[in-house]
Amino acid sequence: MDELESLTRDLVAIPAHDDEGAVGDRIEAWLRKQTDADVTRDDAPDGGNVIARRGPGDDVGDADTPTLALVGHHDVVAPADDQVADDGTYAIREADGRLYGRGTADMTGALAAMLLAFREADPAGELVFASFVGEEQGGVGARHAIERGFAPDYAVIGEGSTGYSASDTVDVAVAHKGRRASTLHATGTAAHASEPETGENAVYRACDAVDVVRNIDAPETEVLGHHLAGSLVVTEIDGGEAWNVVPDACAVTVDERTIPGERAALGDAEAIGGVSWDVEQDLPPMACDDADFADAALDAVAGVQNATPAQVVKPHATDAGWLADAGTTTVVCGPAEPGEAHTDTESVSLAVLHRCRDAYETLADRWA
Known part of the structure; x- marks a missing residue:
């Protein structure tokens, strides 16, 4: 040996x-x-x-x-x-x-x-x-x-x-590539599911935020002649507590593979009412x-x-x-x-x- x-x-x-x-x-x-x-x-x-x-x-x-x-x-x-x-x-x-x-x-x-x-x-x-x-x-x-x-x-x-x-x-x-792990938090107002108009459905707001994510173009760049493309994908959705309750909270996790330079504009999802964006990890x-x-x-x-x-x-x-x-x-x-x-x-x-x-x-x- x-x-x-x-x-x-x-x-x-x-x-x-x-x-x-x-x-x-x-x-x-x-x-x-x-x-x-x-x-x-x-x-x-x-x-x-x-x-x-x-x-x-x-x-x-x-x-x-x-x-x-x-x-x-x-x-x-x-x-x-x-x-x-x-x-x-x-x-x-x-x-x-x-x-x-x-x-x-x-x-x-x-x-x-x-x-x-x-x-x-x-x-x-x-x-x-x-x-x-x-x-x-x-x-x-x-x-x-x-x-x-x-x-x-x-x-x-x-x-x-x-x-x-x-x-x-x-x-x-x-x-x-790097990795940015983040969460979109949607908040609403709980209500009985028989009267949904009396509440604000957090899941609907979260779905609107997901639509924003789906339409974001991930950045691309070149390094010493090599092409790098970032990526953006929703990986989890968690919301609601009962069959007959309009949910007042919903969380959406997003996995982003980052490239040198520009980052994806995930903050755009905060334009949806009741939606905030938090970054949990950002590996360069x-x-x-x-x-x-x-x-x-x-x-x-x-x-x-x-x-x-x-x-x-x-x-x-x-x-x-x-x-x-x-x-x-x-x-x-x-x-x-x-x-x-x-x-x-x-x-x-x-x-x-x-x-x-x-x-x-x-x-x-x-x-x-």
């Missing part, structure tokens, strides 16, 4: 859903033992983010030295019953060149690859490794770090970008703003595989959105394939893990 597989197994086995701090402890200890980097642990919730820095000579922290960050997260979603071993650790098994277990794809495997690349690279500029908490809870750790000054010039987020252009091909995502989209960096990342992955990779677009949000929103030039590159994360059969290809490790090191060596 080589070092990358061993480290991946070691990190995956730690039950990170119950205690993010435990896997953070392991990552911090590894960095302190295996590297001479400046390692810090901040006070973010659930155990804190782990951030390490190293660079050429004494350039760590030099404002004139370009900074490249290798970024991941060490929290995971809850495991299925058969992903937990009898001793409480996460179960790991190998079959057909893949490691199976919670977090192998999203994204403990990528963390192991980034750790080894961070140690082995001869960086052209300041090199940062960062593993955040709370990505699965809306970017808690990333936002905490950014609010306290985490601001690399460039970043590679190790979320999945494999298998988008072709099966078994590590690609580079230069953009991804990401767009790489530097074609040269995107090309350098693509060259790095092209050099570690026989297949021809492509620059692609991901359909869902990652911590890359928070970093891009704060001004970091960002791409996404990692071993997970579409549809692999969060599943009861989650797995990652060992061969792809090695390619990603090599690509991260190559980019760190070359990019300044």
